[in-house]
Amino acid sequence: MAERREFTRVPAETHVKISSVPEGEMQEGTGKNIGGGGILFSSETSYEPGTLLDIEVLTAAHQAFAHAFDPLRARIRVIRVEPGQPPYDVAAEFVQMGG
DSSP states (O other): OOOOOSSOEEEEEEEEEEEETTTOOOEEEEEEEEESSEEEEEESSOOOTTOEEEEEEEOHHHHHHTTTSOOEEEEEEEEEEOOSSSSEEEEEEEEEEOO
């Protein structure tokens, strides 16, 4: 099967803070991989495809250097959620970076 992604994704175990748009309750998840076009993370919440979320991605390095640079912030659109029991794998595309 051919790869459909425009960007390569790389493994990235990160801490992800998630909030729904408009302003929603903050959830937490774990990043699994990230690329120029999107992110895959696990969450205790199952989101519907098309849902807009604001995320903040914190790496282990960021925690050590938080005084020097901001975490990655982005608005994402949920593309798919793997069915099953939580935690759910959520695949999303970047809609807007920064914020």
